Amino acid sequence: MSNPSKNGARRLMRLTPTNAFIELGDSLGLWRLWLSMGWSDIKQRYRNSVLGPFWLASGLALTIAGMSLLYSQILHVAFQDFAPYLAAGLMIWSFIASVATESCHSYVLAEGLIKSLQVPYFVYIFRVVARNLIVLAHNLVVVAIIWVVFGKVMDIKPLETLAGIALLTLFSIGMATVFASLGAMFKDFIQIVTQVFQILIFVTPVFWLTKAISPRSAFLHLNPFYYLMEVVREPLLGTTPTAFVFTGAVGFTFASLIAGIIAYAVSRKSVVFYV
């Protein structure tokens, strides 16, 4: 584990992308710190509550139960096929949307720490992503129960699912870094993100099936969340994502990480003055 204070002098140098990479490495080394911050956020949110983070999971379970009954009739899909599809989709979407909205405030809410500690800012990004991965793990319990009920457990492709979650996580880190900087500089940004993601859930195939529209549709091709949704959902449901989907997910992940590094390097010197 690196000692952040040893890097104090280094971090004061003029900001270049290389410098952001160094801070990224330092922050990864501080994994104990951001992991414990993420855990303690969750503990504080659900302090003295009986179900704790499983309240989120139970909310997910209720939504799935209600919507699967309705939508399987609207879309003329068998209930036992639609319920798992919706469960996986909602679980993945709630991860993406929470990271997006919460990351806008990842610097702003850490004001006291940012103004007093020599800790590279990626720590505050990782904290938000780690916190949401913990929530995702709780939601996975709901998914697991549904898979058991519908006898789909043997269909899961575990390695591909893990690879998909890894891609999704990396994509989220890039996105969160961009949103954290923008959220610190522009106080309106979080409102925009919240509203846009409320629309995006309907544009992204969460409630509807991809085969219901043309595979050439822009709603699929131009939507990064479509690819990242599919690389996790498909192996969970027992299919392998097409090379096209996989390439798209990798491409958007790279784009997101590059955008994150640039946003970090550009805003690094100003963030402390704007939180």
Place this chain on the structure above:
Amino acid sequence: MSPERLISLRGVTVDLPVQETRARSLRKAALGIAVGGVLMRSRNDQVTVRALTQINLDAHNGDRIALVGSNGAGKSTLLRVLAGIYPPTSGTITTSGTISAVFDSSLGLDMNLSGYDNIAVACRYRGIDRATMESLRPSIIEFSGLGGFIHLPMRTYSLGMMARLAFAVTTSMTPDILVMDEWLATGDAAFMEQAQSRLHELVDEARILILATHSMSLVKTLCNKVAVLDHGRIAYFGPIEDLPPGVYPPLA
């Protein structure tokens, strides 16, 4: 041989943007494009406060520097620059060695955890690894004088008790460069005495101390140099005994 130079500031200027007067909204940024053709045109209209102006300062091994000046003279800003928290708007800063900065004693502590667990939290924030933390913990607990309270949640503590624990944690490690804002005000008389002697020990071990304070007795007992800040400029920097009369009357 002259003592090793550990800190060097050259022409350091820090402008603090005043948030309320700058329209930090995307609407203004978008209007900026429409009107001026340059993204973030509103930056030109932004009101800033020049907190530090052209600061030159060298600190060498063995320096115990008191940072004095009236409220708003730039003491805290300078400490944050030294600690690597505020990047200078212009100018350069070079430091070598480990720096430990103490600004806010209750920082990042989780009030629902016990004092015992918060020692681990505080150490993690300061980059102290687990093994070192475990070895330091008994002495931290002993110094804090909290006894059995150490296992109760911190929200049951009084301010003074929190200050005791925070002080015990932050002074448990000896950095090369110790940067402190005066924050010892809480705590009872017995603890103040204990804290003072710990501070003396720490100052003996650290290679450089930089202390912002309004307490002239602290300056005289702990420090050998003084930097007088006046409206963001250094009015005097040098040995306390050479301070010209009139520059900083409280120390005269």
